[in-house]
Amino acid sequence: MATPPGAESMDQVWARTLDSLRQSDDVTAQHRSFIRLIKPLAIVEDNVFLAVAEDFTKNYVETTIRELLTRALSDMIGREVRIAVTVDSSVSPPEPSTPVDDEPPQRRSSGPTRTEPEPAYEDPHLNPRYTFDTFVIGSSNRFAHAAALAVAESPGKTYNPLFIYGDSGLGKTHLLHAIGHYTRHLKPQTRVRYVNSEEFTNDFINSIRDDRSLSFKRNYREVDVLLIDDIQFLQGKEQTLEEFFHTFNALHNAGKHVVITSDVSPRNLDGIEERMRTRFEWGLMTDVQPPDLETRIAILRKKAAADDVQAPGDVLEYIASNITSNIRELEGALIRVTAFAALNKQPVDLSLAQVVLKDLISDDDSEITASTIIGITADYFGISMEELTGTSRSRVYVTARQIAMYLCRQLTDLSLPKIGENFGGKDHTTVMYAVKKVEDQIAQRRQMYNQVNEIHARIKQQSRR
Numbered sequence: 227m228a229t230p231p232g233a234e235s236m237d238q239v240w241a242r243t244l245d246s247l248r249q250s251d252d253v254t255a256q257h258r259s260f261i262r263l264i265k266p267l268a269i270v271e272d273n274v275f276l277a278v279a280e281d282f283t284k285n286y287v288e289t290t291i292r293e294l295l296t297r298a299l300s301d302m303i304g305r306e307v308r309i310a311v312t313v314d315s316s317v318s319p320p321e322p323s324t325p326v327d328d329e330p331p332q333r334r335s336s337g338p339t340r341t342e343p344e345p346a347y348e349d350p351h352l353n354p355r356y357t358f359d360t361f362v363i364g365s366s367n368r369f370a371h372a373a374a375l376a377v378a379e380s381p382g383k384t385y386n387p388l389f390i391y392g393d394s395g396l397g398k399t400h401l402l403h404a405i406g407h408y409t410r411h412l413k414p415q416t417r418v419r420y421v422n423s424e425e426f427t428n429d430f431i432n433s434i435r436d437d438r439s440l441s442f443k444r445n446y447r448e449v450d451v452l453l454i455d456d457i458q459f460l461q462g463k464e465q466t467l468e469e470f471f472h473t474f475n476a477l478h479n480a481g482k483h484v485v486i487t488s489d490v491s492p493r494n495l496d497g498i499e500e501r502m503r504t505r506f507e508w509g510l511m512t513d514v515q516p517p518d519l520e521t522r523i524a525i526l527r528k529k530a531a532a533d534d535v536q537a538p539g540d541v542l543e544y545i546a547s548n549i550t551s552n553i554r555e556l557e558g559a560l561i562r563v564t565a566f567a568a569l570n571k572q573p574v575d576l577s578l579a580q581v582v583l584k585d586l587i588s589d590d591d592s593e594i595t596a597s598t599i600i601g602i603t604a605d606y607f608g609i610s611m612e613e614l615t616g617t618s619r620s621r622v623y624v625t626a627r628q629i630a631m632y633l634c635r636q637l638t639d640l641s642l643p644k645i646g647e648n649f650g651g652k653d654h655t656t657v658m659y660a661v662k663k664v665e666d667q668i669a670q671r672r673q674m675y676n677q678v679n680e681i682h683a684r685i686k687q688q689s690r691r
């Protein structure tokens with residue numbers, strides 16, 4: 227398509243857009259790997275036409291990075307544009323003249339221009355830290371672990387479906403990802419699909435809106451192992467449940483494996499029809515319980531080793547004795563103590579742990595909500611809650627937003643997608659990225675440590691009133 231004289235070509239606009247995305251804190255590594263697969267086609271009036279080689283990529287672009295791309299392209303072009311993505315299997319994404327990430331050049335330029343599938347264990351949907359190797363086995367999760375391992379070793383054979391349930395922060399997602407990694411490790415050609423049920427819902431709704439039912443079906447039915455997280459979010463969503471029911475049946479009939487997690491057992495899943503609950507019980511149901519003291523200590527020891535931090539036994543024991551019901555909080559406490567010590571160049575010892583964790587360990591059961599966290603964080607940074615949850619990429623907003631997301635993950639039981647919803651409908655990968663970024667920066671930058679600590683203390687103080 228011809229470019230009007232004087233106007234920038236599509237390629238130029240795209241190159242500048244990639245450049246701006248490279249500088250954006252909202253763009254995660256996963257986003258980047260998908261952005262690389264896009265070929266820009268043309269700008270016609272207010273529409274930007276993009277092409278990708280596969281339905282799966284189109285789906286991701288449309289559900290996960292549409293907003294981000296639309297914003298960046300609109301900024302570049304200087305007016306509000308819409309994006310339209312088409313699938314063309316002959317498409318090779320352009321060789322980026324302006325890289326969108328910091329990947330070493332040899333990796334980008336090696337091989338054909340059409341991106342080869344990543345090695346299985348680099349699946350962007352799976353957290354590389356959640357493997358069987360990093361999972362600590364104890365009496366609270368031994369059975370769930372064994373069942374997960376059996377599924378990964380021979381998917382489609384036994385325990386189909388496998389249904390893992392239990393309270394928040396007890397390792398269900400970790401096990402689900404571990405199944406994904408290990409299945410692929412043993413048989414790289416196995417098609418594994420991990421999805422959170424909120425993503426499944428969005429994907430389904432978008433597929434109806436965009437008339438893409440066929441590609442939706444293909445995405446979820448042409449797999450060997452479907453890992454679906456937090457199924458309780460489908461409660462009461464009739465149409466999505468109906469679709470999931472058909473997906474489940476199609477896979478099960480074809481001898482494919484389905485693994486489901488939930489915060490309650492199938493019996494207690496309200497708003498889900500009996501016929502479906504019965505199916506969930508066809509295979510194996512297993513719960514995960516809060517870990518006992520030994521397991522909590524072992525988890526902390528493993529985490530300390532993985533993060534390469536030194537923490538003596540009595541400190542680990544102190545943390546493990548006081549934080550009992552959620553492994554996410556347990557890990558968060560260790561990070562706080564070791565980060566404080568590193569920043570102050572002090573050794574990690576018991577008295578330091580006691581001081582640092584004073585707030586965390588003091589007993590109060592009052593519920594902390596996302597809006598309390600957002601309100602207090604916004605107040606701390608002197609911005610409004612709308613600004614905090616909005617889309618501005620100025621540094622102070624981004625920092626405040628990321629800290630608030632991190633604290634929501636630490637202090638509430640909200641899932642990543644639910645946290646995203648509280649921040650104006652951000653994608654769960656944006657939340658995941660924010661949590662990781664704050665976690666890393668707490669350990670490296672005193673200012674970040676102090677800010678997070680101060681906001682945390684204010685939240686706790688307010689919730690005690």
Ligand SMILES: Nc1ncnc2c1ncn2[C@@H]1O[C@H](COP(=O)(O)OP(=O)(O)OP(=O)(O)O)[C@@H](O)[C@H]1O
Nearest residue numbers: 360361362393394395396397398399400525553554
């Ligand atoms: N047995 C374990 N060994 C090592 N780490 C664990 C174990 N169980 C949980 N964790 C860690 O605890 C954190 C929370 O686990 P995870 O996200 O899997 O919980 P979940 O049960 O899926 O929670 P939610 O229902 O809130 O999604 C993760 O960082 C995970 O790696």
